[in-house]
Amino acid sequence: xxxxxxxxxxxxxxxxxxxxxxxxxxxxxxxxxxxxxxxxxxxxxxxxxxxxxxxxxxxxxxxxxxxxxxxxxxxxxxxxxxxxxxxxxxxxxxxxxxxxxxxxxx
Amino acid sequence: xxxxxxxxxxxxxxxxxxxxxxxxxxxxxxxxxxxxxxxxxxxxxxxxxxxxxxxxxxxxxxxxxxxxxxxxxxxxxxxxxxxxxxxxxxxxxxxxxxxxxxxxxx
Amino acid sequence: xxxxxxxxxxxxxxxxxxxxxxxxxxxxxxxxxxxxxxxxxxxxxxxxxxxxxxxxxxxxxxxxxxxxxxxxxxxxxxxxxxxxxxxxxxxxxxxxxxxxxxxxxx
Amino acid sequence: xxxxxxxxxxxxxxxxxxxxxxxxxxxxxxxxxxxxxxxxxxxxxxxxxxxxxxxxxxxxxxxxxxxxxxxxxxxxxxxxxxxxxxxxxxxxxxxxxxxxxxxxxx
Numbered sequence: 001x002x003x004x005x006x007x008x009x010x011x012x013x014x015x016x017x018x019x020x021x022x023x024x025x026x027x028x029x030x031x032x033x034x035x036x037x038x039x040x041x042x043x044x045x046x047x048x049x050x051x052x053x054x055x056x057x058x059x060x061x062x063x064x065x066x067x068x069x070x071x072x073x074x075x076x077x078x079x080x081x082x083x084x085x086x087x088x089x090x091x092x093x094x095x096x097x098x099x100x101x102x103x104x105x106x
Numbered sequence: 107x108x109x110x111x112x113x114x115x116x117x118x119x120x121x122x123x124x125x126x127x128x129x130x131x132x133x134x135x136x137x138x139x140x141x142x143x144x145x146x147x148x149x150x151x152x153x154x155x156x157x158x159x160x161x162x163x164x165x166x167x168x169x170x171x172x173x174x175x176x177x178x179x180x181x182x183x184x185x186x187x188x189x190x191x192x193x194x195x196x197x198x199x200x201x202x203x204x205x206x207x208x209x210x211x212x
Numbered sequence: 213x214x215x216x217x218x219x220x221x222x223x224x225x226x227x228x229x230x231x232x233x234x235x236x237x238x239x240x241x242x243x244x245x246x247x248x249x250x251x252x253x254x255x256x257x258x259x260x261x262x263x264x265x266x267x268x269x270x271x272x273x274x275x276x277x278x279x280x281x282x283x284x285x286x287x288x289x290x291x292x293x294x295x296x297x298x299x300x301x302x303x304x305x306x307x308x309x310x311x312x313x314x315x316x317x318x
Numbered sequence: 319x320x321x322x323x324x325x326x327x328x329x330x331x332x333x334x335x336x337x338x339x340x341x342x343x344x345x346x347x348x349x350x351x352x353x354x355x356x357x358x359x360x361x362x363x364x365x366x367x368x369x370x371x372x373x374x375x376x377x378x379x380x381x382x383x384x385x386x387x388x389x390x391x392x393x394x395x396x397x398x399x400x401x402x403x404x405x406x407x408x409x410x411x412x413x414x415x416x417x418x419x420x421x422x423x424x
Binding site: 001002004005008009012015016017018020021023024025028029031032035036038039041042046049051054055056058059060061062063065068069072074076077079080081082083084086087088091093096097098100 | 130147162180193199
């Protein structure tokens with residue numbers, strides 16, 4: 001996300017004095033709620049989805065994730081790289097190539 | 107997210123030939139599943155959470171969101187700014203300041 | 213659910229003194245968390261699921277729903293019949309037959 | 319659930335010819351989606367919830383659970399009792415009394 005976009009999200013919260021509602025737990029609920037509005041785009045038909053709607057719901061998930069990063073003072077690249085390092089170890093290429101199995105069943 | 111981090115996520119998928127599993131619907135399910143692993147960190151106690159675990163689960167949500175952006179060829183800043191524009195209109199500062207009400211109840 | 217099964221669920225909570233954790237909000241989180249463990253059974257492959265696992269996760273959802281009914285003093289048949297009445301009106305047979313559209317798009 | 323309520327749910331699906339949409343995977347998505355509409359009742363304020371709304375969303379979760387039981391030919395009491403047996407073993411009273419810890423941390 002560009003610094004301008006991040007700043008826009010922060011200002012939106014600040015201008016409305018909404019930081020008081022943004023406990024980590026409330027943000028976790030919100031990410032799940034928006035993730036399920038995204039999932040609803042694919043509820044009965046997984047092929048013919050409304051792309052405009054998908055974009056809006058995915059954006060909502062991303063905004064609440066940004067709120068949580070801000071709230072907890074986290075760096076997105078740091079936590080993602082740290083997790084990718086774990087994933088790369090849990091799913092060695094030779095064992096997991098072309099297979100959707102969970103790491104404990106490889 | 108830095109270009110290097112984005113590239114690392116893409117390479118992870120490519121190296122394992124996992125793009126075949128990444129239908130938009132499967133990714134939507136995955137975002138919800140990871141969002142709920144994040145929510146689980148706050149299931150019974152919203153104050154004393156395990157920050158290390160929170161970081162890992164939030165990273166998982168972000169990685170699947172990135173996978174979906176890639177799959178659908180979307181630009182993160184574009185969809186987020188477009189949604190923020192809607193949010194700014196739906197929640198005028200004077201009406202929503204300090205209130206957690208939904209826009210249709212303002 | 214048989215009265216014996218309901219009683220078993222209640223005793224399980226009582227014996228562990230877990231009612232203190234069962235706020236309606238915590239139970240709502242728990243229902244969502246278990247619903248997503250159920251969803252995980254269908255994450256990458258919707259046809260070849262592990263039925264034993266599906267049964268366990270569906271049971272977890274049902275147990276937390278029962279906890280919530282108990283916590284709020286609700287009668288399952290009453291709330292379900294009341295909602296079915298709404299559904300029957302929102303989805304008239306002639307309009308919705310064979311279509312998965314949402315009621316506001318019929 | 320009373321046999322009459324179960325029958326009403328079945329008839330609702332049959333009358334609309336909706337069984338075709340009720341794959342186990344679609345029902346799992348639906349349970350998660352409705353669970354999150356329930357969770358939304360507690361998104362920003364966990365104490366002052368709209369009980370009428372809570373009842374409706376909990377009913378929706380229960381209806382989709384019933385659809386899944388029917389679809390897979392499962393007996394609710396059987397799967398719940400089988401899971402309760404596991405839970406009783408995983409959470410021995412003396413170890414888990416008054417504690418919300420997960421079984422693997424007891």
